[in-house]
Amino acid sequence: MIWKLRPLAGCLAFVCLCASAAADATPLTPAEMAAAARTDGISIPMPGEFMAALNKLGKIDWAAKFRLPIGTNYTSRPQMALNLGGLIADGYIAVEAQDAPQVKNIGRDVISLAAALGVSKEVTKRSSSIETFAEKGQWDQLKEELEATQNEVKQAMIDAKDQDLVTLVSVGGWLRGMDVISGQIAAHYTELGGKLLRQPGIIEFLNEHLDKLQDKARDDASVRMVRKKMADIQKLVAFPLDKAATAEQVKELNVITAEALREISKKQK
Amino acid sequence: MKRLFLTLVCAFFAATGLHAVPDGEVAARRTALDIAGAFTNDGFKLRDGNWSGSFAPGKPGIVQVNLYAGNQYWFTLGATSPAKKVHVTIYDETGKPVKTDEYQDTSVAAAGFSPDNSGTFYVEVEIVEGAAADFCLVYSYK
Numbered sequence: 436m437i438w439k440l441r442p443l444a445g446c447l448a449f450v451c452l453c454a455s456a457a458a459d460a461t462p463l464t465p466a467e468m469a470a471a472a473r474t475d476g477i478s479i480p481m482p483g484e485f486m487a488a489l490n491k492l493g494k495i496d497w498a499a500k501f502r503l504p505i506g507t508n509y510t511s512r513p514q515m516a517l518n519l520g521g522l523i524a525d526g527y528i529a530v531e532a533q534d535a536p537q538v539k540n541i542g543r544d545v546i547s548l549a550a551a552l553g554v555s556k557e558v559t560k561r562s563s564s565i566e567t568f569a570e571k572g573q574w575d576q577l578k579e580e581l582e583a584t585q586n587e588v589k590q591a592m593i594d595a596k597d598q599d600l601v602t603l604v605s606v607g608g609w610l611r612g613m614d615v616i617s618g619q620i621a622a623h624y625t626e627l628g629g630k631l632l633r634q635p636g637i638i639e640f641l642n643e644h645l646d647k648l649q650d651k652a653r654d655d656a657s658v659r660m661v662r663k664k665m666a667d668i669q670k671l672v673a674f675p676l677d678k679a680a681t682a683e684q685v686k687e688l689n690v691i692t693a694e695a696l697r698e699i700s701k702k703q704k
Numbered sequence: 705m706k707r708l709f710l711t712l713v714c715a716f717f718a719a720t721g722l723h724a725v726p727d728g729e730v731a732a733r734r735t736a737l738d739i740a741g742a743f744t745n746d747g748f749k750l751r752d753g754n755w756s757g758s759f760a761p762g763k764p765g766i767v768q769v770n771l772y773a774g775n776q777y778w779f780t781l782g783a784t785s786p787a788k789k790v791h792v793t794i795y796d797e798t799g800k801p802v803k804t805d806e807y808q809d810t811s812v813a814a815a816g817f818s819p820d821n822s823g824t825f826y827v828e829v830e831i832v833e834g835a836a837a838d839f840c841l842v843y844s845y846k
Contacts, residue, residue, distance in 0.1 A: 460793045462801065472765065474755060474767070477753050477769060477841070478767065480751075480770055481751060483749065492774070630773055632822070634822065635823060635824060
């Protein structure tokens, strides 16, 4: 049934488009905006969206954005979750670079960390399709598979009543994405690029969730460091609507995110 | 393209089986995915994620999203049959409605636009005609 309707839906969607009279709608009140739902599943963009926007600024050498492999044998679960998020973001970078061996290497590291966190089933069942897509150069499908894997890992954590880990995976992934993108914009600064870094809603959402972590996670050394860095980052990405981050601010942002990632990937003593 | 759609459907059924999503939300999600799948023909990527729930006439739902300047977006709403006509409205971070392209067909509606600035936006889903229903909102980008 769905297959039969699909072509029809496709036609309808593009034939029946009409310009909206947006002015007809009544503006939202501050109370309505404050009460709006916010969920990790739709309010926080996937790394691919950020990269799609960045790709529009010019050709990017994504392979130059790879970082040295990080460890996968941490003893702290919060630190594992932060690094898992960063590794998944590395996967998106490898896909943008269309580098199959790198995708596979990162995939193996993701499985190692996911296993340590008890959510390897969700990753393992997708790993063969990820490898197949990489070998065949089916990059669009690979991006979808990565998104699905990321969401399934988070869902497994939610099912295990471990919301703290979900927050930390999101934060780790966002930091790695911000590291790469701020680095790119810092090296090739334009005002348009500076505007792309404006993310007040995301940083607020992530910091609120970091504040709600349970004591055990919040006391972890890597989490304490990340909370401090995220507070610094908030000042740099929550600028007014009509402004752009300056070249200096972008560089500062890149330094902070790079430092945070270095600290996260260090083994705790 | 077939593979993408099949993957979406499989992922959707797997997810619903595992996480006990109410039947109404399952149906609404199927409706939304069917229309959103059409946007992939034009190069849009469907984000793996959704916002589901129930709404009633005069009681719209509002969700916050964070979007990037330069990207194009389509927000697609599917609802169950008690809703006879639904609508999607997008507002900027000051609460001002944003001009969008629209698609509307009974219990399905979509709104598309390309933000001038990166930042926070609000998506409102509402029943224009009909009774209380379940809904599902998904979005696509390119």
